[in-house]
Each structure stands twice: as structure tokens, then as C-alpha cells.
Amino acid sequence: MQELRVGFVVNPVAGMGGRVGLKGTDGLADRARALGAEPTAGARATAALLPLAGRPLRFVTAGGGMGEAALSAAGIAGFDCVYRPAVPTTALDTRAACRAILEQGVDLLLFCGGDGTARDVADAVGRAVPILGIPAGVKMYSSVFAVDPAAVGAVVPTDGPLRCTDAEVIDVDEAAYRANDLRTVLHAVVRTPVAPGLVQATKQVFEEADEDRARAAIGAFIADAMLPGVLYILGPGTTTGAVGRHLGLETTLLGFDAVLDGRLIKADLDENALLAQLEMVGEARLVLSVIGAQGFVLGRGTQVCTPSVLRRIGPRHLLLLGTPGKLVRTPALHIDTGDPALDAAFGPHLQVVTGYGTAQRKRVGGDPAAPIMGERNG
Amino acid sequence: MQTKIHLDEDEMPRRWYNIQADLPAPLDPPLNPKTGVPVTPGDLSAIFPAELIRQEMTAARFVDIPDEVIDILRLWRPSPLFRARRLEEYLKTPARIYYKYEGVSPAGSHKPNTAVPQAYYNRQEGIERLATETGAGQWGSALAFATCHFEMDCTVYMVRSSYAQKPYRKMMMQVWGAECHPSPSILTASGRAVLEKDPNTPGSLGIAISEAVEDAANHANTNYALGSVLNHVCLHQTVIGLEAREQLASVDEYPDVVIGAVGGGSNFAGIAFPFAGDKLTGKKPEVELIGVEPAACPTLTKGLYAYDYGDVAGLTPIMKMFTLGHDFVPPDIHAGGLRYHGVSPIVSRLVRDGVARAVSVYQNEVFDAAQTFARTEGIIPAPEAAHAIRTAIDVALECRRTGEARTILFNNTGHGHFDLASYEAYYAGILPDYDYPEELIRDALSRLPKVG
Numbered sequence: 001m002q003e004l005r006v007g008f009v010v011n012p013v014a015g016m017g018g019r020v021g022l023k024g025t026d027g028l029a030d031r032a033r034a035l036g037a038e039p040t041a042g043a044r045a046t047a048a049l050l051p052l053a054g055r056p057l058r059f060v061t062a063g064g065g066m067g068e069a070a071l072s073a074a075g076i077a078g079f080d081c082v083y084r085p086a087v088p089t090t091a092l093d094t095r096a097a098c099r100a101i102l103e104q105g106v107d108l109l110l111f112c113g114g115d116g117t118a119r120d121v122a123d124a125v126g127r128a129v130p131i132l133g134i135p136a137g138v139k140m141y142s143s144v145f146a147v148d149p150a151a152v153g154a155v156v157p158t159d160g161p162l163r164c165t166d167a168e169v170i171d172v173d174e175a176a177y178r179a180n181d182l183r184t185v186l187h188a189v190v191r192t193p194v195a196p197g198l199v200q201a202t203k204q205v206f207e208e209a210d211e212d213r214a215r216a217a218i219g220a221f222i223a224d225a226m227l228p229g230v231l232y233i234l235g236p237g238t239t240t241g242a243v244g245r246h247l248g249l250e251t252t253l254l255g256f257d258a259v260l261d262g263r264l265i266k267a268d269l270d271e272n273a274l275l276a277q278l279e280m281v282g283e284a285r286l287v288l289s290v291i292g293a294q295g296f297v298l299g300r301g302t303q304v305c306t307p308s309v310l311r312r313i314g315p316r317h318l319l320l321l322g323t324p325g326k327l328v329r330t331p332a333l334h335i336d337t338g339d340p341a342l343d344a345a346f347g348p349h350l351q352v353v354t355g356y357g358t359a360q361r362k363r364v365g366g367d368p369a370a371p372i373m374g375e376r377n378g
Numbered sequence: 379m380q381t382k383i384h385l386d387e388d389e390m391p392r393r394w395y396n397i398q399a400d401l402p403a404p405l406d407p408p409l410n411p412k413t414g415v416p417v418t419p420g421d422l423s424a425i426f427p428a429e430l431i432r433q434e435m436t437a438a439r440f441v442d443i444p445d446e447v448i449d450i451l452r453l454w455r456p457s458p459l460f461r462a463r464r465l466e467e468y469l470k471t472p473a474r475i476y477y478k479y480e481g482v483s484p485a486g487s488h489k490p491n492t493a494v495p496q497a498y499y500n501r502q503e504g505i506e507r508l509a510t511e512t513g514a515g516q517w518g519s520a521l522a523f524a525t526c527h528f529e530m531d532c533t534v535y536m537v538r539s540s541y542a543q544k545p546y547r548k549m550m551m552q553v554w555g556a557e558c559h560p561s562p563s564i565l566t567a568s569g570r571a572v573l574e575k576d577p578n579t580p581g582s583l584g585i586a587i588s589e590a591v592e593d594a595a596n597h598a599n600t601n602y603a604l605g606s607v608l609n610h611v612c613l614h615q616t617v618i619g620l621e622a623r624e625q626l627a628s629v630d631e632y633p634d635v636v637i638g639a640v641g642g643g644s645n646f647a648g649i650a651f652p653f654a655g656d657k658l659t660g661k662k663p664e665v666e667l668i669g670v671e672p673a674a675c676p677t678l679t680k681g682l683y684a685y686d687y688g689d690v691a692g693l694t695p696i697m698k699m700f701t702l703g704h705d706f707v708p709p710d711i712h713a714g715g716l717r718y719h720g721v722s723p724i725v726s727r728l729v730r731d732g733v734a735r736a737v738s739v740y741q742n743e744v745f746d747a748a749q750t751f752a753r754t755e756g757i758i759p760a761p762e763a764a765h766a767i768r769t770a771i772d773v774a775l776e777c778r779r780t781g782e783a784r785t786i787l788f789n790n791t792g793h794g795h796f797d798l799a800s801y802e803a804y805y806a807g808i809l810p811d812y813d814y815p816e817e818l819i820r821d822a823l824s825r826l827p828k829v830g
Contacts, residue, residue: 010824209578318820328808351813357702357710357822361673361740361811 003056004108006156007101007123008079008306009200011094011136012065014041014054018138024174025138026116034166041136041232044149048134049074051153060104062097070112076293091120096165098124107162108132108193110152115139115172120290121186122169126273130164132156141170141184141292142190143329145241155375157194165211166238170292186254186291194325214323215239217356219246222287222319231281232259233274233313235305237289239321248253256304284313290322290352295330295362297350300314307339315345322352322360332363380723381568383625385456391620392443394613397651397724398438400658402731402778405609405723406698411687417695425594425602427503430496433610441613447495448515450527454490455617459625460790464754466774473777474631475770476605477790478622478649481757485550487792489520489605492614494628496603497524497813507531509593511561511586514540514545514714514790516760522556531602532556535563535589538581540714546796553800561586568592568691580823583718584709588691595693604640604677607697607722615648622787623652633665633787636772640678640736641672641715643722649789651724654733667734668773669725672744675708675813677721678736686720694738699726702814703823709812711741712800713761739768740811745804747771748794760792761800 013032019023020035042065049070059079061067066085083100085093094113100123101109109129111121114137121131133145134152144167148150157163171187219242226232234257235239244251246257251257255268258277266273278284286305288297297320310318322330332349335343351359398405407416419431426434433441443451462475477698480488500508508525511534518534525532534556541548541560551558561581562569566608572579579585587604594602604611618731626632636653638646647667656662666745671678686701688694701720702708708717728734742763748764750771751757760768772790777784794801803809 123598163460213578221818221822227821227824250407324810329812331807349811351815353815353818354810354812355709355821357706358674358814359813360709361813 001110003058004157005058005104005106005110007104007106007115008059008061008067008071009100009101009109009111009112010041010070011117012039012041012089013118014046014113014137016040018378019024023138024116024172026174031072037060039065039250042073044136045070045134048112048146048149048152049076050135052076052156053148055156055158056157060106061098062093062123063216066093066097069134073230093114094120095124102128108156110134110135110156115142115170116174118142118144118169119187121173122190122207125190126188127156127191130162130193132193136255139172140170141294141296143167144169145291151202157193158309164195165194166190168237168292169201170301172188178232182297184292191237192323211323214325214355215242216246217245218321218323218353220278221353221356223247226259226262229282231265231277232286233257233269233284233286234253234259235286237291239289239326240287243287266291270302271306271309274309278309285312285316285317286310290320290326290330290333295333297335305337307337307342310337310342318350318351319347319349324354324355324360327328327352327354327362330362332365335364340356379461379463380629381461383459383461383629384630385621385624387452387456388825389446389624390456390618392441392448392449393440394597395616395620395652395655396436396439396441397655397658398609399437400623400655401724401727402658404437405727408695408697408723409685411694411696416697425591427499427505427601429499429502430610433613434608443495444498445676447498450494450524450810451491451617457482457618460510460755461623464497464705465751468754469771469778471774471778472775472781472783473785473786475731475774475788476622476626476631476633477788478618478769479757479790480645481619481760481790481793483520485520485523486650486795487516487520488615488618489517489616491648491721492605492611492644493520493524493603494527495496495530495614497521497530498700500512500601500603501528501530505530505599505601507597507601508603509533509590510537510605511535511590512540512547512605513537513583513586513717514686515796516549518558519547519550520701521603524552525556525594526554526711533571533590534558535561535586537561537568537583537586537714538579539710544796553579559623563589563712565589565789566592568693572821577632578639579823580710582702583617584690584691584707587689588693591689591693594618594781606644606718607720609722609724611644612647612651612722612724613678615644616649617651617791618653620647621653622649626787631785632662635666636667636785637668637714637766637769637786637788639668639713639762639775639789640671640721641671641713641727641762642718643725645789645791646819647722647725647763649787650734651704654728657733666773667728667768669729669734669736670769671738672711672713672716672765672812673720673740673814674711675702675717676738676756676814678774679738680814681721682759683726685731688720699721699723700729709810711742711761711812712803712809713765715760715762716765737769740813741809742811744768745801745809747814748801749804756803757790758788758794761795761797762787763791763793766790767772780792
């Protein structure tokens with residue numbers, strides 16, 4: 001089998017803010033160090049690499065704590081070092097290292113960090129190569145992370161092709177997060193490997209082709225169900241984007257767009273622009289994708305979906321979209337509009353459209369564990 | 379205390395019960411898909427033998443079961459009726475729960491009850507091969523078993539996703555001498571048309587029916603066989619309810635509630651029609667009949683009562699029934715046998731007239747019930763059968779609340795030994811609760827041009 005080329009980047013300061021209560025380390029590595037935080041990302045990276053030692057893999061990495069050290073500690077000698085970072089490292093180094101690695105040609109980019117690192121990696125590589133995160137950050141709302149460092153070995157294929165799916169990189173506003181205000185925004189949609197056998201129980205391994213097919217079906221269904229005179233607000237993400245594509249509209253990937261009678265009225269709306277659009281029509285529907293690994297249904301987290309906007313549209317006019325592959329990795333949905341009464345108005349379950357004329361019922365919040373004997377029957 | 383209530387082989391019903399005789403008004407006639415006028419026996423003769431066409435249309439209250447058929451049914455019939463005392467105790471219900479167990483047949487489900495007579499009548503009329511479709515493989519394996527007893531060939535078009543995911547049913551068909559192809563296939567024009575549009579399609583029951591019907595229509599020695607929906611299929615399944623009524627009578631019982639899962643409607647028909655007949659004729663006006671369908675494919679609870687095709691290509695007669703639209707492809711629930719857009723015209727009529735009622739249930743609550751049943755009564759049920767178990771448990775729990783000691787009868791249509799992967803998914807917590815986006819579908823349909 002041909003040798004798989006794996007790019008490898010560690011953000012050596014990732015996770016340091018967590019131990020000292022900083023809820024993230026973006027721009028705060030020095031303060032974390034002053035508070036006594038120790039770097040942990042290197043050790044987690046090494047743990048993830050151990051099962052990969054001895055496999056026919058060629059690593060392309062950055063020097064010192066950005067990759068080289070963890071590879072050596074895991075007993076892996078087969079790597080090329082293509083970038084020398086400044087010390088201490090910053091986000092600039094992550095992006096520059098990724099670009100240097102990309103130039104060498106890799107099949108997969110493995111990185112170690114959290115949401116902030118994922119954001120930098122995504123900015124540098126986009127959809128050019130699949131990326132996979134070794135979880136070592138404070139916040140990991142993006143869906144590009146392996147469940148734990150040890151699982152990385154199972155995701156990197158030992159034979160056969162690398163099978164991929166779409167995944168969202170979530171941007172969390174750290175300043176707001178420190179004030180217990182979770183604001184999540186979809187930052188980018190990247191490619192990430194799926195593990196053959198990871199979801200063996202259903203014998204369904206969702207690959208890019210399946211996901212594309214499902215997205216196209218969802219897009220066609222929603223487009224067919226659009227009623228004349230009703231305003232449709234399409235939220236961020238590739239699944240909502242499929243609705244626009246089916247209608248032949250140039251919608252934005254990351255913003256909120258207004259569609260009326262099959263035409264794009266206004267793209268990339270902010271709250272005020274949206275409220276102004278809502279003033280002009282009788283009825284509206286909000287079309288959202290399920291975002292991120294934790295199943296967030298965007299609420300408070302965006303500029304647009306404020307409680308006043310959601311009340312104006314009405315909770316029962318939320319159209320939620322998600323591909324089956326996405327939902328199999330999403331045990332429950334979460335709504336947090338900042339207004340508990342409004343949250344409750346969405347009910348204990350939400351329907352997620354998963355194909356043409358098909359949907360799934362998903363639990364909102366609560367314990368995602370499967371029902372146990374006697375839960376309902378006892 | 380008695381757990382199993384048996385009948386002797388010579389107490390097996392000698393006649394099927396035809397509920398058409400007791401309907402207050404005759405069924406709306408099936409229409410020819412090409413001309414739109416009522417189907418004549420001649421229209422059906424290209425794909426069905428004369429005797430089955432007669433049974434499809436007859437108003438006679440009883441139809442004799444041929445001795446040759448009874449001889450084969452004897453391999454497992456009469457099937458046992460169980461009193462589910464351990465389940466009752468676990469639920470702390472005053473209700474008495476009985477179930478008919480059809481998993482004792484060689485194919486492991488109720489399907490051979492009609493596969494055997496269908497093969498027999500076709501063989502009687504010189505047919506050498508049967509073509510059919512199968513979803514999860516229950517029907518395909520039953521027909522393979524039946525044709526092998528009459529030295530006939532059998533070609534099964536199996537929905538492609540199941541063909542790949544459920545290899546064991548395919549192997550059973552092979553053991554009994556049938557040929558099994560993934561559908562859509564390149565063997566038929568209907569299959570090729572679908573593949574041209576979408577080479578990676580997972581297939582559907584509606585597509586597979588089109589292929590089997592086309593195969594039968596194009597070969598003089600070949601007929602088509604359908605495992606559910608049609609009147610003659612429901613007729614053959616009434617042995618279940620007829621036996622159950624005798625078995626219950628032998629312990630001085632008559633059910634207050636009769637429950638069966640509904641896909642195409644034949645197992646529900648089998649357990650419920652004899653009791654529905656008692657209700658229609660005023661002998662037992664109070665008996666309650668409940669059909670249980672998946673929330674993913676809620677034909678009776680959310681469908682339209684209208685004329686529709688039985689298949690995707692529009693080759694079957696147009697029937698008046700509850701339907702979700704013949705182009706609706708239900709999501710891939712584990713109860714593959716319940717993934718059908720329509721439902722038997724007779725079952726539809728009974729529900730429309732309020733003689734029977736329907737409920738819909740989600741996949742996880744179905745497996746929750748299946749597990750409870752397996753841990754109390756021992757049998758690991760098929761996901762289809764578990765739909766009936768779910769509702770039987772719900773009725774029994776309602777009895778606990780009200781203190782009513784109702785007698786519940788449900789149809790346990792088969793074992794789940796080839797469905798264990800679905801249990802695995804349930805335990806992994808990744809079993810989706812498929813739903814039906816009713817409002818969006820209504821919106822989408824409201825924009826379609828009106829035809830016909």
C-alpha cells in the first residue's frame with residue numbers, strides 16, 4: 001500500500017487557559033503561564049501518536065513543540081520538518097506551519113489543539129486536505145475532533161482510502177465565553193475523515209458522497225415546500241446552502257440570507273436588516289442546520305437569532321436540517337436563546353429534516369444516553 | 379398455569395375468512411393504471427393466476443384452503459398462542475396479555491401463510507417461475523421456501539440497501555433455491571431507468587415491485603407474487619386470527635383489544651379481520667382493533683385516503699387506500715417490512731370507517747419495548763413485531779392506571795435473529811427516531827400541478 005502522508009501540527013499552548021479558569025487561551029498564553037499553567041498539548045499529542053508508530057505513514061511537521069518533539073517522544077522517526085516556529089509560538093505560526101506542510105503535499109492534516117487551533121488550521125488549509133483534531137483545547141465545539149487522543153489511531157486508516165465527511169469549525173467568542181455567554185458562530189466547513197467501523201452498529205458509514213446526496217435531497221425538499229409570499233431566512237452551513245443551490249441562488253456559506261418567492265432578497269443579514277425584512281412580510285420560516293459536534297441549534301450565539309427575531313418568526317416556524325451522517329454523531333440538540341421561556345417553547349423534541357420527505361425526531365438537551373429498561377415500561 | 383395454548387393439527391382452519399363479505403359497502407374498485415377504468419380479471423391475468431384473481435375479487439365469506447396447502451402449513455401450524463404472564467407481572471398490569479407467535483414458521487415470520495397458497499395456485503395453472511420483491515428479506519425468503527415445495531423457480535428483487543446490509547436473508551433464499559438480485563438491477567427497463575438517473579441509489583420497495591411486475595409481465599412462464607397489501611394476501615393471513623379466536627375460546631377468553639403492526643397491512647389483517655368481522659356483524663361490537671405503524675412511515679395516521687399506485691413506475695393497479703404518495707421513499711428504519719407508502723385497501727377502509735384505528739410509534743420506544751419483551755418472555759422479536767409489542771405494553775400500562783382488566787391480543791409476527799444489528803444500534807444509542815415532516819410535505823404537495 002502507498003505510504004499515507006500526514007501533516008502534523010501541535011499548538012503547544014492549547015488548553016493551558018482551562019486549568020487556570022481562563023476558558024480558553026486565545027491571546028492569553030502569557031497570562032496562563034503567569035497563573036502557573038503548564039503546557040499539556042505535547043503530552044496529549046504524543047499519546048495520540050503512539051498507536052501510529054510503526055504504520056506506513058510519512059509525517060510532515062513543524063519544529064520543536066509544534067510537532068517534532070511529540071513525534072520523537074512517540075518513537076516516530078519518519079518525518080520531515082518543514083517549518084521552524086518563533087518561540088513562544090502564536091496563531092501566526094500555526095497558520096504558517098500549515099501552509100508550509102500543505103505545499104509539501106499531504107493526504108491528511110493532524111493537529112493538536114482546541115477550537116482556536118482548528119480555526120487557524122481551517123483558515124490555512126480550507127477544504128484542500130481533510131483535517132483531524134487531537135483534542136487538547138479548552139473549548140472543542142467543532143466537529144473535527146477525535147473523541148479522545150487514543151481514538152486517533154482508529155480514525156487514520158491502516159489500509160484503503162481515506163473516507164471523508166464535512167465538518168464544521170465553530171468559532172466561540174472567548175471574551176463572551178469568559179462571561180458565561182456562549183456565542184457560537186460557524187467559522188468554516190472543512191473535510192474530516194470518518195472511521196470505517198466507527199458506527200459499525202448501524203452498518204452505515206456516511207461518506208462525502210452520501211452526505212452530498214442527502215444534502216441535495218434536503219435542499220430539493222425544502223425548495224419544493226417553499227410557499228409563495230413566505231419569507232425564508234437561510235442560516236449558515238452547507239446543508240442550508242443546498243436549498244439555495246437547488247434554487248440557483250448565490251447564498252452565503254456563513255451568513256443569514258433572505259429568500260422570498262424563489263429569489264434572494266438580501267444576503268448576509270444582520271439583526272436589524274432581518275427585523276426590517278420581517279416587518280415587510282406576514283409569515284417567515286427560519287431554516288437552520290444542526291451545527292458542530294454538540295448539536296447546537298443556533299440561538300443566542302449569532303447576531304441574527306436574537307430572542308426578538310425568534311419570537312417574531314415563531315418557534316414552530318423553525319425548519320431544522322441535518323444529514324443522517326451528521327445526526328448519527330449528534331445525540332441531542334441544544335437550544336440556548338438566553339430566554340428560558342423561549343427555549344421551552346421549542347418543546348422537548350425537534351424534527352430535523354434529513355432527506356426528501358424524511359425527518360428524524362431529536363431530543364433537545366437532557367441526557368443523550370439510550371433509554372434503559374423500565375424507563376417507560378416500568 | 380397454562381402458558382402455551384395449542385390447537386391440534388386437525389383443528390387448523392379449513393377455510394380462510396373473507397371480510398369483504400361483511401363490509402357494509404363494497405370496496406372501491408382498483409383501476410387500470412393505463413386506462414383509469416376499473417380493472418377486469420383479464421387485466422390481471424398477465425401477472426396473477428385465475429384463482430388468485432378470483433380470490434382478490436370474491437364476495438364469498440369463506441374460501442376453502444386446498445389440502446395440498448394445508449399439508450405444508452402443517453409444518454408449523456397451528457401456531458402457538460402464548461399468555462405473556464411474565465410481561466404482565468413485570469408491568470404490574472391487571473390486563474391479560476396474549477400473543478400469537480408466527481416466528482415458528484421455517485422462514486421465521488407470518489409470510490409463508492400466503493407464500494404457500496400463492497405458489498400452489500400458480501403451479502396449478504402451469505406457472506414455472508415467480509418473481510417478487512423483498513425489502514428486508516422476510517417475504518423473499520418465505521416465497522423461496524414456498525416455491526421450493528412446488529419445484530418452481532423464484533426470482534427475488536431485493537432492495538439494494540438491504541441486499542448489502544442483511545446478507546443472511548439472501549442466503550436463506552439461496553438455500554431454498556431462489557435467485558436474489560439487488561434492486562434496481564439492469565435486468566429490467568424499470569431498474570435501468572432508475573440506475574441511469576442515479577447509479578448509487580439505495581433502492582426502495584416501490585422500485586423493486588416495478589421490476590418484479592415487469593419481469594412477470596414479460597415472461598409467459600412467470601407470474602408475480604406480492605407479500606402484502608392485496609386482498610388475497612390478507613385473506614390467506616386470516617388463519618392467524620381464526621386460530622387465535624379458537625385458542626382464546628378454549629380458555630374462555632375473547633379479546634377486548636387486538637393489535638398488529640402495519641406495513642402493507644397483511645399481518646394486521648391476519649390477526650384482526652376475524653375479530654373485525656365479529657364487530658361488523660354485531661357479534662362483538664366493542665372489540666377494539668389497533669394498527670401500529672412507524673412514525674417514519676405513518677400511512678394510516680398521516681396519509682391521504684385516495685387512489686394511488688402500488689409501485690414507483692406506476693405498473694400496478696391504482697387502489698383506493700391510505701397513501702403517502704407512491705414516490706415517497708420512507709427512511710431506512712430497521713423494521714424494513716413496514717416501509718411501504720400505501721396500505722391494504724381493506725385495512726384502509728376499516729380505519730376510515732372507524733372499525734379499526736391506527737397509532738404511530740418511534741423507533742427507540744419500539745426497541746425499548748422489544749427489550750422488555752425479550753427479558754420477560756424470552757423471544758427476541760423482529761423490529762416489525764416489536765411495533766405491536768410497544769402498543770400492547772402501552773395499553774397494558776393504561777390498564778394499570780385505570781385498574782381495568784382488559785384482554786389484549788397481539789400478533790408477534792416473527793423473531794429478530796436476523797435483525798440483531800438493529801439491536802446493536804439501539805444499544806449504541808445511535809438509532810434515529812425517524813419522523814415524518816407532515817407540514818412540509820403538505821406544503822410541497824400544495825405546489826404540485828393537479829393531475830387526474
